[in-house]
Amino acid sequence: MVVNNSQPESSAAGSTARKNRRKITRQSQRPMTAPPRNVDEDQEMHDIETPAPITDQQSGFDEGDDELIIDVDPMQPTSAPGFPALTANAGKTRLKSETRRIAIPPHRMTPLKKDWINIFGPLTEILKLQVRMNVQRKCVEARTSKETVDIGALQKGADFVKAYALGFDVNDAIALLRLDDLYLDSFEIKDVKTLHGDHLSRAIGRIAGQDGKTKFTIENASRTRIVLADTKIHIMGSFQNIKVARDAIVSLILGSPPGKVYAGLRTVSSRMRQRAL
Structure with missing residues (x-):
């Protein structure tokens, strides 16, 4: 070849x-x-291989058919995966044990001891927390337990104790546990305007008013609670109400007369009532 x-x-x-x-x-x-x-x-x-003849069975054509017939294997039924039955407590999320320590100022330790029963009850009954008062460290320690269901229970408890430490009444601070849209806001007079001596004393007097009249008026008009601790001011309420109270206090710090602030509060309170209706 x-x-x-x-x-x-x-x-x-x-x-x-x-x-x-x-x-x-x-x-x-x-x-x-x-x-x-x-x-x-x-x-x-001679160097090219001739392929073997293709039969009708291999080609998939019949003598009278012009269409291609494709044999597809039927899909085998798959068995559904089996999972064990859920237990009764499967829906409850078990939280890891977390601890929070809330510092108490020295001048609030004596009121804390007097009102400890009123503070201890809501934390254990409503939030299902384990609480104790550490006298040596001057703080309140709280931690989650097996009965704690709410994820934010520890944070709510810390806010409740912190509100009492800032000077709020126990009955007002309990609202933080029952309502979700309440917050705490704190600022100082020097954050608004730098005042010294008698000017600072007069600004604090304008905020408080005679026998606390101005402070009570702002609280009732804005539906908030205000604590005036020397040069620090703490406000508790909803976000919108805190803004109304803070604007009124800032106006008093800057020197506005109380009568003008009252007129502005009446206008704001009337608008709030109309929105509520």
């Missing part, structure tokens, strides 16, 4: 191979029979 490596013969062999391939693809749609072969073609195509 002799193989010629000349360029013309190789091109002729390639063109002949492409012709034979076209013939094979065309004949696959009909019952396959052995194609006639010439002696010259056998000599030129």
Whole structure:
């Protein structure tokens, strides 16, 4: 057997191979029979393998059908995964034991001891916390227990004790445990305007008023609670009400007369009533 490596013969062999391939693809749609072969073609195509004839079963065609029939294996049914039944306490989230320590000022330790029963009760009954008073460190320690369900119970308890430490009454501070939209806001007089000596004393007097009249008026008009501790002012209420009370106090610090502040509070309170209706 002799193989010629000349360029013309190789091109002729390639063109002949492409012709034979076209013939094979065309004949696959009909019952396959052995194609006639010439002696010259056998000599030129000695290095090309002729594919075996494709039967009707392999090609997937019948004699009278022109469409391609594809056999697809039906999907095997998958079994559903089995999970164990949930327990009765599965819906309750168990919290990790967390501890919070709230510092108490020295001048509030004596009132804390007197009102400890009123402070201890809401923390244990409403929030299900474990609370104790550390006299040596002058603080109140609280931690979560197995009965604690609320995630924010520890934070609410800390805000409640902190509000009492700032000077709020126990009954007012309990509102922090029962309502979700109450906050604490604190600022100093020097944050608004730097005052010294008698000017600072007069500003504090304007905020408090005679026998606390001005402070009570601001509280009732804005529905907040205000604690005036020397130069520090603490306000408890909703976000919008805190803003109303803070604006009135800032006006008094800057020197506005109480009568003008009262007029502004009446206007604001009337608007709040209309919105409530």
